[in-house]
Amino acid sequence: MNKNMYGKMAIDNIRKSKKLYLPYLLTIIGSIMFFYILSSISANNYIHNPATNREAFKGAEFLCRVLRTGKSVTALFAVIFLFYANSFILKNQKKQLGLYRVLGMERGHMVRLLAWEILCLYGIGLIGGMVLGILFDKLMLVFLFRIIEQKAPVGFYFSQTGVINSIILAISIAIVLLLRSTISILKAKDIELLKSDQTGEKEPKNRLFLALSGMVVLLIGYTMALKINNSYEGIMNFFPAAFMVIIATYILFTAGSIVVLKFLKKRKKFYYTTRHFISVSGLLYRMKQNAAGLATICVLSTSAVIVLAAGASLYANGERSIQEMYPREVFVKVQGDALEKTNQIMEEQLTSHGVSDEENISAVYGTGFFALTDTGITANMDNYFTGFDTMPDLYVFTLEEYNRIYGTEEILGEQEILLYSSNQLYTKDTLEYQGVTYQVKGRAKSDCLDYIADSSMSLFSKMILVVPSQAVYDSFINEKEETSSTITYVAFNLSGSNEVEQEFITDLKASFEEKMKNSDVRYKEDERDEFYSMYGGILFIGIILGILFLMSTVMIIYYKQISEGYDDRERFVIMRKVGLSQKEIQQTIHSQILLVFFLPLVTAILHATVALKIVSKCMGMVVLVHMPTFIISFLVTCFIFSVIYVVVYKFTSRSYYHIVNES
Amino acid sequence: MSILQAVNIKKIYKSRMGSNQIEALSSINFSVESGEFVAIMGESGSGKSTMLNILAALDAPTSGEVFLDGINFSNIKEKERAAFRRNNLGFVFQDFNLLDTFTLEDNILLPLVLSQTGYDEMQTRLQPIAKSLGILEFLKKYPYEVSGGQKQRAAVARALITNPKLLLADEPTGALDSKASVKLLDKFEEINQSGQTILMVTHSVKAASHASRVLFIKDGLVYHQIYKGDSTKEEMYKKINDALTSMLSGGEDCE
Numbered sequence: 060m061n062k063n064m065y066g067k068m069a070i071d072n073i074r075k076s077k078k079l080y081l082p083y084l085l086t087i088i089g090s091i092m093f094f095y096i097l098s099s100i101s102a103n104n105y106i107h108n109p110a111t112n113r114e115a116f117k118g119a120e121f122l123c124r125v126l127r128t129g130k131s132v133t134a135l136f137a138v139i140f141l142f143y144a145n146s147f148i149l150k151n152q153k154k155q156l157g158l159y160r161v162l163g164m165e166r167g168h169m170v171r172l173l174a175w176e177i178l179c180l181y182g183i184g185l186i187g188g189m190v191l192g193i194l195f196d197k198l199m200l201v202f203l204f205r206i207i208e209q210k211a212p213v214g215f216y217f218s219q220t221g222v223i224n225s226i227i228l229a230i231s232i233a234i235v236l237l238l239r240s241t242i243s244i245l246k247a248k249d250i251e252l253l254k255s256d257q258t259g260e261k262e263p264k265n266r267l268f269l270a271l272s273g274m275v276v277l278l279i280g281y282t283m284a285l286k287i288n289n290s291y292e293g294i295m296n297f298f299p300a301a302f303m304v305i306i307a308t309y310i311l312f313t314a315g316s317i318v319v320l321k322f323l324k325k326r327k328k329f330y331y332t333t334r335h336f337i338s339v340s341g342l343l344y345r346m347k348q349n350a351a352g353l354a355t356i357c358v359l360s361t362s363a364v365i366v367l368a369a370g371a372s373l374y375a376n377g378e379r380s381i382q383e384m385y386p387r388e389v390f391v392k393v394q395g396d397a398l399e400k401t402n403q404i405m406e407e408q409l410t411s412h413g414v415s416d417e418e419n420i421s422a423v424y425g426t427g428f429f430a431l432t433d434t435g436i437t438a439n440m441d442n443y444f445t446g447f448d449t450m451p452d453l454y455v456f457t458l459e460e461y462n463r464i465y466g467t468e469e470i471l472g473e474q475e476i477l478l479y480s481s482n483q484l485y486t487k488d489t490l491e492y493q494g495v496t497y498q499v500k501g502r503a504k505s506d507c508l509d510y511i512a513d514s515s516m517s518l519f520s521k522m523i524l525v526v527p528s529q530a531v532y533d534s535f536i537n538e539k540e541e542t543s544s545t546i547t548y549v550a551f552n553l554s555g556s557n558e559v560e561q562e563f564i565t566d567l568k569a570s571f572e573e574k575m576k577n578s579d580v581r582y583k584e585d586e587r588d589e590f591y592s593m594y595g596g597i598l599f600i601g602i603i604l605g606i607l608f609l610m611s612t613v614m615i616i617y618y619k620q621i622s623e624g625y626d627d628r629e630r631f632v633i634m635r636k637v638g639l640s641q642k643e644i645q646q647t648i649h650s651q652i653l654l655v656f657f658l659p660l661v662t663a664i665l666h667a668t669v670a671l672k673i674v675s676k677c678m679g680m681v682v683l684v685h686m687p688t689f690i691i692s693f694l695v696t697c698f699i700f701s702v703i704y705v706v707v708y709k710f711t712s713r714s715y716y717h718i719v720n721e722s
Numbered sequence: 723m724s725i726l727q728a729v730n731i732k733k734i735y736k737s738r739m740g741s742n743q744i745e746a747l748s749s750i751n752f753s754v755e756s757g758e759f760v761a762i763m764g765e766s767g768s769g770k771s772t773m774l775n776i777l778a779a780l781d782a783p784t785s786g787e788v789f790l791d792g793i794n795f796s797n798i799k800e801k802e803r804a805a806f807r808r809n810n811l812g813f814v815f816q817d818f819n820l821l822d823t824f825t826l827e828d829n830i831l832l833p834l835v836l837s838q839t840g841y842d843e844m845q846t847r848l849q850p851i852a853k854s855l856g857i858l859e860f861l862k863k864y865p866y867e868v869s870g871g872q873k874q875r876a877a878v879a880r881a882l883i884t885n886p887k888l889l890l891a892d893e894p895t896g897a898l899d900s901k902a903s904v905k906l907l908d909k910f911e912e913i914n915q916s917g918q919t920i921l922m923v924t925h926s927v928k929a930a931s932h933a934s935r936v937l938f939i940k941d942g943l944v945y946h947q948i949y950k951g952d953s954t955k956e957e958m959y960k961k962i963n964d965a966l967t968s969m970l971s972g973g974e975d976c977e
Contacts, residue, residue, distance in 0.1 A: 327841050336835045340823045442951065633819045636780070637880070638808025638833055
């Protein structure tokens with residue numbers, strides 16, 4: 060016997076069932092390609108060299124970390140999708156192996172055949188994926204650098220790490236799949252192998268209770284997503300809500316669809332019409348077999364839409380976020396009441412570099428941890444992690460400082476204050492603190508918040524207190540305790556060439572570091588670089604994951620279409636004999652597939668719409684979310700996603716028609 | 723009055739390259755009178771199935787014409803062909819061709835649903851047919867839950883529910899055991915006696931012996947025919963057997 064018979068058989072099998080293997084192979088190639096690209100870029104020494112810790116730009120190290128995480132996520136999803144695709148292939152292989160078995164092939168031989176098949180597929184997939192990866196690596200790098208607004212490095216780059224990583228990934232997936240197929244083949248009885256595609260179809264059971272509980276779970280999930288007030292609740296509720304919606308999606312697709320269809324079937328006058336008769340009964344079976352697959356498509360689509368919309372809005376909103384965080388080109392933050400000294404250090408550096416400051420703003424204020432009580436505030440910290448609603452960010456200004464900043468001449472009595480609170484947090488006329496009751500005389504101007512670079516963003520509600528004297532101020536802000544402190548803040552624009560500015564910043568930083576403790580000097584240009592590498596990197600990963608999700612969705616839809624095509628073909632042959640015209644057959648097929656394949660898309664968009672609020676709140680934890688931008692990004696993403704979905708549907712339904720109409 | 727007329731039917735299959743031509747039917751001529759029960763016999767490869775497909779308007783002849791109740795098949799447009807088939811012809815197949823996504827009831831009602839009959843009308847038609855075929859109690863079952871004989875009777879009910887002018891049966895007993903076969907053939911005779919015209923293609927001498935006339939096809943031609951006349955089933959059985967024997971030996975001479 061020819062030694063390499065199994066290899067030849069395997070190649071033959073793959074070549075003959077192109078329809079079955081090609082999408083699988085393309086998925087392997089695509090996964091390897093993206094994996095290679097991400098490993099290559101994240102390990103690129105030009106961007107960040109771990110040995111010398113040299114960054115090509117500010118935030119490059121962080122970018123590499125984001126990319127490495129993205130790489131792992133890609134690998135994880137690649138495993139899941141390939142597992143899924145493999146189960147379609149396995150179903151087909153079993154039937155064929157059943158025949159070989161009847162012809163006298165031993166199980167050991169079958170496993171060898173399977174091994175060869177997997178070897179071929181993953182060999183081709185690995186090589187194809189790496190070749191494409193190496194080719195597109197540069198393109199993706201340029202794309203990434205465009206997103207993060209950096210100049211891309213010149214030259215071609217071949218990543219050893221990428222190659223090694225890809226090989227390891229492909230081999231591990233291949234081994235896992237081979238194990239799984241082997242177990243499945245060894246466990247199956249011969250007759251099952253032969254008839255694995257025609258096991259008797261029982262009418263699905265009506266599981267009303269399960270469907271109802273699915274509905275309840277969905278509503279709970281939706282409520283959890285909608286009934287949140289701040290970022291903290293958002294983060295806390297996000298995973299439980301997502302989990303519930305995912306569970307509910309699976310339950311409703313499986314049990315809910317059957318309940319609805321059964322109900323329709325019971326309505327005789329509705330059911331016994333040409334249009335509904337075949338569709339309803341066909342769907343009843345189709346849903347039973349495909350509900351899980353469709354629910355998976357739905358969940359994947361939802362994640363793709365959310366990830367892309369979030370990434371796009373972060374990115375689109377970049378300039379605005381930077382503007383909010385850095386109202387001036389430079390800011391200096393120093394601990395303690397040190398406006399004079401700060402100004403002095405600044406002036407020294409300004410003069411020595413020959414640049415001048417413009418639109419200088421400054422403020423000295425106190426901030427600390429306070430909690431709201433029924434009648435006022437307290438320095439109590441007990442509820443720090445649970446009471447987000449009652450934990451405002453409090454900023455205290457003396458009247459003198461307030462008047463200096465705004466150029467006003469407000470006068471306050473001994474126990475009078477000016478107050479501002481965001482989100483209608485505190486609306487009472489009096490404020491009690493440490494046993495003293497202060498009268499709220501008026502509303503404090505809030506735009507001094509703009510002067511305060513605030514890292515916690517919209518996470519907390521904000522309160523501004525303007526107190527009449529230094530003594531009252533000291534009762535709020537006590538330097539000795541660690542819970543509160545006074546901060547001096549100076550921000551200004553620079554006039555000068557870029558290079559001079561850069562030098563000035565370097566010296567300014569050094570000077571402050573030397574002369575003041577706990578100082579923080581920031582330069583907007585640097586921060587912008589960091590910002591873009593952070594959010595650009597996230598968007599980049601979002602796009603790659605989005606493409607990967609889409610690719611898998613396409614693959615799942617494709618396999619659904621062809622596996623159903625084969626199942627339906629016989630049915631339609633019979634119907635033709637009974638007297639259904641070709642046109643009527645096409646119409647029935649059309650309405651059936653349309654419903655089945657657009658149900659996940661519609662549900663996904665619904666899920667994503669409900670998730671808008673909670674996602675925006677979660678994003679608010681780390682970045683300022685501009686709702687209009689977010690909603691526009693969402694709509695655009697939904698639109699693009701739907702268009703691609705429709706194109707995929709059109710494309711794959713052609714192969715379905717082709718199969719069904721083959722006589 | 724003849725309900726079905728086949729005039730000079732010829733069917734030639736071309737191989738894919740077009741170089742090889744296979745003549746499945748060379749020239750078939752026969753007619754079926756209203757109320758007749760005609761069986762068509764022939765070896766495999768004699769062109770029986772081709773002919774049945776042509777009579778069922780599923781396939782078109784290379785030349786020649788088929789008339790059903792005076793209507794020429796070739797004059798029917800492709801669009802109307804399905805409706806024509808549905809309203810005028812009933813089919814019973816060897817492998818039942820029931821849809822396993824439907825109960826027996828829904829399978830039987832399928833042609834009526836396709837011709838948009840009202841639900842009440844469907845039920846009035848279904849009841850007597852199901853009763854006479856003895857499948858009333860299985861109506862709510864699925865095909866995979868009942869026996870072959872019950873499946874085939876459901877298929878007969880599906881064929882009859884449109885009150886077709888002609889019932890076409892393709893090896894209806896082919897997948898049944900002998901007991902179920904006899905039961906089905908008795909049903910066919912019963913239906914025939916109530917006025918239904920039946921055309922049945924079969925291998926089985928036993929099945930054919932139930933018919934009032936048997937046509938023998940060989941090499942794409944109607945080779946011989948036997949009328950039952952007043953003879954009993956047993957006599958008919960013997961006549962058919964004799965005819966087949968002489969046909970077979972004649973066939974060997976030819977080759």
